[in-house]
Amino acid sequence: MNRFKPDLTDADVTPRHIYMNRRRFMRATGTVVGGSLIAACRMPEETAEPESVEQAAPPAQDAAPASNPEPAPANPAVVKDYASLTDELGDPLNSFHDISNYNNYYEFTVDKQRVAGLAKDYPTSPWTVEVGGLVDKPGTYTLADWDRFPQEERIYRLRCVEAWSMVIPWTGFPLRMLLDEIQPQSNAKYVAFQTVFDPERMPGQRGGYNWPYTEGLRLDEAENDLAMLVTGLYGDPLPMQNGAPIRLIVPWKYGFKSIKSIVKIDLVEEQPTSLWMSAAPNEYGFYSNVNPNVNHPRWSQARERRIGENGRRETLFLNGYEDQVGYLYEGMDLKANY
Numbered sequence: 001m002n003r004f005k006p007d008l009t010d011a012d013v014t015p016r017h018i019y020m021n022r023r024r025f026m027r028a029t030g031t032v033v034g035g036s037l038i039a040a041c042r043m044p045e046e047t048a049e050p051e052s053v054e055q056a057a058p059p060a061q062d063a064a065p066a067s068n069p070e071p072a073p074a075n076p077a078v079v080k081d082y083a084s085l086t087d088e089l090g091d092p093l094n095s096f097h098d099i100s101n102y103n104n105y106y107e108f109t110v111d112k113q114r115v116a117g118l119a120k121d122y123p124t125s126p127w128t129v130e131v132g133g134l135v136d137k138p139g140t141y142t143l144a145d146w147d148r149f150p151q152e153e154r155i156y157r158l159r160c161v162e163a164w165s166m167v168i169p170w171t172g173f174p175l176r177m178l179l180d181e182i183q184p185q186s187n188a189k190y191v192a193f194q195t196v197f198d199p200e201r202m203p204g205q206r207g208g209y210n211w212p213y214t215e216g217l218r219l220d221e222a223e224n225d226l227a228m229l230v231t232g233l234y235g236d237p238l239p240m241q242n243g244a245p246i247r248l249i250v251p252w253k254y255g256f257k258s259i260k261s262i263v264k265i266d267l268v269e270e271q272p273t274s275l276w277m278s279a280a281p282n283e284y285g286f287y288s289n290v291n292p293n294v295n296h297p298r299w300s301q302a303r304e305r306r307i308g309e310n311g312r313r314e315t316l317f318l319n320g321y322e323d324q325v326g327y328l329y330e331g332m333d334l335k336a337n338y
């Protein structure tokens with residue numbers, strides 16, 4: 001059985017294509033942005049590292065040739081210079097390339113660098129999500145239904161239980177908005193999620209685990225504003241490898257809680273058992289909050305490798321979102337409730 005392994009060797013460092021996102025920007029605008037300014041957004045102590053030097057000098061071939069300008073976008077107002085954005089802690093975004101080519105999606109393969117190739121042709125339309133359980137207004141949601149919710153972009157850190165992390169600009173809406181619409185009944189205590197089950201097209205589902213992939217949140221966690229249903233990445237529709245057409249993002253929990261390609265959402269009374277809880281109950285609990293003080297039985301969670309960086313950085317309690325979600329765990333023993 002394949003289980004998460006700590007991602008701590010240099011052998012699996014993703015090839016960095018730091019400027020892919022910038023190229024997309026330039027393609028859209030036909031202009032070259034001030035690439036050398038971008039490194040200034042990085043934290044000062046990192047500027048001496050080779051990687052930052054590399055960032056300060058974008059490769060020449062990345063610039064659009066002046067003699068061959070590409071058409072301006074239909075709506076220039078929506079074009080963003082993602083390369084200049086940071087999270088609220090001041091750290092730059094990971095590139096679109098890294099975010100969409102280094103994925104955990106065990107339904108396809110356990111090889112993070114092969115997921116994109118295997119997932120890219122998966123049909124994501126039409127797609128329905130059955131929403132029900134202990135609610136007053138259950139329903140079958142189609143892709144068009146998600147457009148009814150006001151979409152916003154949020155930059156979140158994603159911290160995998162394997163001890164790597166990225167900074168990612170997602171598009172979507174708070175899960176709370178869906179919950180408000182379906183009206184949970186008073187005995188509903190948890191939200192249970194399920195990924196599509198399709199072993200013909202998803203080779204990973206032909207064995208190994210208790211498929212389909214399932215996850216769950218306590219209702220008050222699900223109602224927290226940070227919990228998002230996500231339909232986009234870098235301003236574009238979500239790629240399949242990132243969980244198209246709709247996935248959960250709960251940025252204060254280990255990445256595996258952020259279940260992809262959802263087909264079912266149920267309000268339930270009992271705490272749901274996730275795929276990872278059933279695979280290795282001593283290693284993966286229901287809460288799975290990012291916590292540098294509670295180690296995985298097989299490795300430390302104190303530090304992490306930010307994809308695209310050398311070295312390690314300290315892992316932050318609740319992945320740096322304690323101010324927003326700390327109240328959910330007041331008085332709880334987070335070692336016992338791992």
Ligand SMILES: Nc1nc2c(c(=O)[nH]1)N[C@H]1C(S)=C(S)[C@@H](COP(=O)(O)O)O[C@H]1N2
Nearest residue numbers: 103104105106160195213242255256258260
């Ligand atoms: N259905 C499903 N959802 C999943 C996974 C998976 O294998 N299957 N992997 C999880 C893990 S371990 C992580 S770290 C994140 C990765 O999301 P990303 O590929 O968009 O970065 O997705 C999570 N959601």
Ligand SMILES: [Mo]
Nearest residue numbers: 160161255256
């Ligand atoms: Mo993960």
